[in-house]
Amino acid sequence: MMPLFSLNNVSLFYGKAPIVRDINITFAEKRVICIIGPSGSGKSTLLRTFNRMNDLTPSFECKGSVLFDGHDIYNNGTKVCQLRQHVGMVFQKPCIFPKSIYDNVLFGVRQLYRMKKIEHQQVVEETLKAVYLWDEVKDKLRSSALELSQGQQQRLTIARALAVKPRVILLDEPTSSLDHKSAGAIDALINNLKGEITVIMVTHKLDQARRIADDVVFMCDGMICEAGTSKHIFETPGKSETKCYIKGEEINVPIKGFVSSQVIRLKAEGY
Numbered sequence: 001m002m003p004l005f006s007l008n009n010v011s012l013f014y015g016k017a018p019i020v021r022d023i024n025i026t027f028a029e030k031r032v033i034c035i036i037g038p039s040g041s042g043k044s045t046l047l048r049t050f051n052r053m054n055d056l057t058p059s060f061e062c063k064g065s066v067l068f069d070g071h072d073i074y075n076n077g078t079k080v081c082q083l084r085q086h087v088g089m090v091f092q093k094p095c096i097f098p099k100s101i102y103d104n105v106l107f108g109v110r111q112l113y114r115m116k117k118i119e120h121q122q123v124v125e126e127t128l129k130a131v132y133l134w135d136e137v138k139d140k141l142r143s144s145a146l147e148l149s150q151g152q153q154q155r156l157t158i159a160r161a162l163a164v165k166p167r168v169i170l171l172d173e174p175t176s177s178l179d180h181k182s183a184g185a186i187d188a189l190i191n192n193l194k195g196e197i198t199v200i201m202v203t204h205k206l207d208q209a210r211r212i213a214d215d216v217v218f219m220c221d222g223m224i225c226e227a228g229t230s231k232h233i234f235e236t237p238g239k240s241e242t243k244c245y246i247k248g249e250e251i252n253v254p255i256k257g258f259v260s261s262q263v264i265r266l267k268a269e270g271y
């Protein structure tokens with residue numbers, strides 16, 4: 001079976017400095033993958049590579065190949081909007097538009113699909129139920145989303161991302177600044193997405209990764225130190241750095257030599 005994402009000799013740069021180096025990994029479809037690792041290890045930089053969100057930084061460069069469904073998304077022919085339709089993203093802080101709750105959910109849907117009003121209503125109800133927000137907002141769908149709490153706004157952001165039916169959703173520490181109830185709701189909804197879409201999530205919360213991840217990628221010093229099933233990483237890790245990290249101990253990161261990766265560009269088809 002073809003992997004959903006396949007990264008080959010990937011190194012990521014801001015200017016001349018390689019921030020993430022020599023990444024070789026594949027992700028299967030419809031799994032929940034958690035990326036963990038110390039602060040500054042390159043988790044967000046790697047995550048933003050999956051839908052080219054790093055393009056917003058002019059000095060950013062990706063060497064190597066990032067294949068999505070076999071197509072190199074960094075090829076010049078890639079239609080980034082189309083890519084982001086398939087690979088949605090949710091950030092640490094909720095990104096809410098100054099519109100109603102209803103219009104926030106439908107923001108991407110209206111741009112991508114032609115639908116009748118009744119279908120819009122169905123999408124809004126379905127996705128708000130999926131993110132455990134429906135009961136809290138069903139009587140004020142036309143009120144401004146800015147009036148919601150941060151935890152509610154984050155669930156709304158996820159609803160908006162899910163409403164366009166992506167194949168992958170990228171989450172960068174989505175629950176780090178949320179209350180217990182909202183964080184629990186987001187864990188539950190990610191669990192419900194298992195087997196439906198692929199979730200790639202960066203988290204500092206090891207208990208969260210333990211609870212919801214199928215696979216875990218442990219990053220350290222800009223590289224993947226170890227990756228495997230959640231059971232492997234948390235129960236029988238192979239590397240001493242992984243063992244230290246999951247025990248909450250400090251890691252001594254050796255300064256490793258860096259050999260610049262070969263640049264591979266494959267022809268994009270369809271993106």
Ligand SMILES: Nc1ncnc2c1ncn2[C@@H]1O[C@H](COP(=O)(O)OP(=O)(O)OP(=O)(O)O)[C@@H](O)[C@H]1O
Binds near residue numbers: 014037038039
């Ligand atoms: N836009 C940027 N320009 C230059 N350097 C950057 C930029 N964004 C991140 N970096 C650097 O890249 C390195 C990795 O950052 P990144 O945000 O990917 O780490 P992280 O593992 O997500 O950390 P955290 O857990 O704190 O969020 C850091 O040294 C950071 O300073």
Ligand SMILES: [Mg+2]
Binds near residue numbers: 043044172202
């Ligand atoms: Mg980060």
